[in-house]
Amino acid sequence: MRIFVAGHRGMVGQATARRLRELGHDVVTRTHAELDLLDQAAVARFFATEQIDQVYLAAARVGGIHANMTYPAQFIYENLAIATNVTHQAFVSGVKRLLFLGSSCIYPRMAEQPIREEYLLNGKLEPTNEPYAIAKIAGLKLCESYNRQYGATHGIDYRSVMPTNLYGPGDNYHIENSHVVPALIQRFHLARISNSPSVLIWGSGRARREFLYVDDMVEGCLAVMNLSRAEYDRQTDAMRGHINLGTGEDVSIAELTELIRDVVGYTGTIRYDLAQPDGAPRKLLDVSRAKSLGWHATVPLAEGLRRTYADYQEAIRPVEETEQVQAHAHA
Numbered sequence: 315m316r317i318f319v320a321g322h323r324g325m326v327g328q329a330t331a332r333r334l335r336e337l338g339h340d341v342v343t344r345t346h347a348e349l350d351l352l353d354q355a356a357v358a359r360f361f362a363t364e365q366i367d368q369v370y371l372a373a374a375r376v377g378g379i380h381a382n383m384t385y386p387a388q389f390i391y392e393n394l395a396i397a398t399n400v401t402h403q404a405f406v407s408g409v410k411r412l413l414f415l416g417s418s419c420i421y422p423r424m425a426e427q428p429i430r431e432e433y434l435l436n437g438k439l440e441p442t443n444e445p446y447a448i449a450k451i452a453g454l455k456l457c458e459s460y461n462r463q464y465g466a467t468h469g470i471d472y473r474s475v476m477p478t479n480l481y482g483p484g485d486n487y488h489i490e491n492s493h494v495v496p497a498l499i500q501r502f503h504l505a506r507i508s509n510s511p512s513v514l515i516w517g518s519g520r521a522r523r524e525f526l527y528v529d530d531m532v533e534g535c536l537a538v539m540n541l542s543r544a545e546y547d548r549q550t551d552a553m554r555g556h557i558n559l560g561t562g563e564d565v566s567i568a569e570l571t572e573l574i575r576d577v578v579g580y581t582g583t584i585r586y587d588l589a590q591p592d593g594a595p596r597k598l599l600d601v602s603r604a605k606s607l608g609w610h611a612t613v614p615l616a617e618g619l620r621r622t623y624a625d626y627q628e629a630i631r632p633v634e635e636t637e638q639v640q641a642h643a644h645a
């Protein structure tokens with residue numbers, strides 16, 4: 315089967331492409347430079363020329379709380395455009411099955427916890443990432459709508475998963491735009507190697523988050539994509555079209571901070587910057603539907619953080635060694 319993994323260089327895309335190749339699939343990829351998914355005509359040409367059987371849509375404009383607050387226009391425009399271009403051109407070219415990746419931010423800020431799929435649109439969204447959330451809601455509604463209008467006539471079966479906060483190898487370590495896990499791994503690492511006396515954490519530390527290791531999330535995507543059409547419709551109340559993916563347990567940012575401090579081996583002090591926002595107070599997902607498929611998260615948070623830190627150190631080793639050589643040369 316020829317499967318297009320959109321966003322294959324990202325954290326989720328890398329893990330998805332790796333797993334699908336292990337399973338023997340012919341994985342089709344295009345870098346952002348090769349195929350800008352904002353370019354509707356280019357996306358149309360791609361699907362018209364490549365014989366794609368399935369799509370995993372892991373391409374998006376993604377970032378943490380600071381990035382969402384700083385670039386709202388890019389977050390809503392680019393994520394709407396990517397979702398509409400890929401979904402519609404997949405349909406036009408006859409792709410029968412597609413998986414759209416949403417996010418837990420689609421749910422109301424004060425939703426009852428744990429959050430069930432049916433709580434969607436029951437209340438106001440979290441202001442710090444509302445543009446991104448609206449684009450993600452539109453993406454899942456696109457899939458639902460194409461199923462409703464073209465399911466019977468064209469065999470269209472476009473599916474959506476709503477992952478909680480993700481982390482793992484290949485994450486984005488941008489100093490300001492990254493999510494909390496990569497941000498704190500990098501900050502504690504640099505503090506340790508430079509003997510900084512303290513590390514500053516954004517917000518109060520009281521916000522709670524659920525963290526799913528990326529490889530576990532990919533197994534959840536496969537479980538959803540391998541469902542028969544009838545089973546998927548039964549699971550999603552026939553067109554209520556999405557399934558949560560999470561671990562079913564959350565931690566406070568303060569607890570996460572201490573876990574990362576210990577994984578990195580930092581011994582200085584931790585300070586909190588209350589001028590920075592906490593964002594949503596909590597967004598723990600109800601994962602009963604996903605568990606009914608036989609899927610569940612397997613990587614505990616402490617182990618996932620150890621693997622992620624090891625990946626980070628491997629990725630920066632060449633840079634650090636060069637800097638150490640240069641520093642030695644100037645000593």
Ligand SMILES: NC(=O)C1=CN([C@@H]2O[C@H](COP(=O)(O)OP(=O)(O)OC[C@H]3O[C@@H](n4cnc5c(N)ncnc54)[C@H](OP(=O)(O)O)[C@@H]3O)[C@@H](O)[C@H]2O)C=CC1
Nearest residue numbers: 321323324325326346350351352373374376415417479480
């Ligand atoms: N990370 C998380 O905590 C969560 C992520 N998700 C969802 O999972 C999916 C993947 O996220 P993640 O892997 O973390 O994100 P990354 O930022 O790591 O990867 C996104 C990928 O999309 C590509 N991309 C972005 N814009 C375009 C474009 N216009 N044309 C072509 N490619 C583009 C990027 O390429 P390049 O870098 O070259 O621009 C990158 O390879 C997204 O849909 C996200 O919303 C959902 C919940 C949580």
Ligand SMILES: C[C@H]1O[C@H](OP(=O)(O)OP(=O)(O)OC[C@H]2O[C@@H](n3cnc4c(=O)[nH]c(N)nc43)[C@H](O)[C@@H]2O)[C@@H](O)[C@@H](O)C1=O
Nearest residue numbers: 377378379417419443492493494497516517521591592593
């Ligand atoms: C996946 C999810 O990701 C985003 O929502 P978020 O969960 O709020 O994102 P975050 O990971 O950036 O923050 C989580 C918590 O952590 C605290 N925090 C402390 N110190 C740092 C820090 O240094 N960096 C960051 N980024 N956060 C920090 C921060 O203040 C907040 O309380 C949106 O994209 C949203 O749309 C979405 O889908």
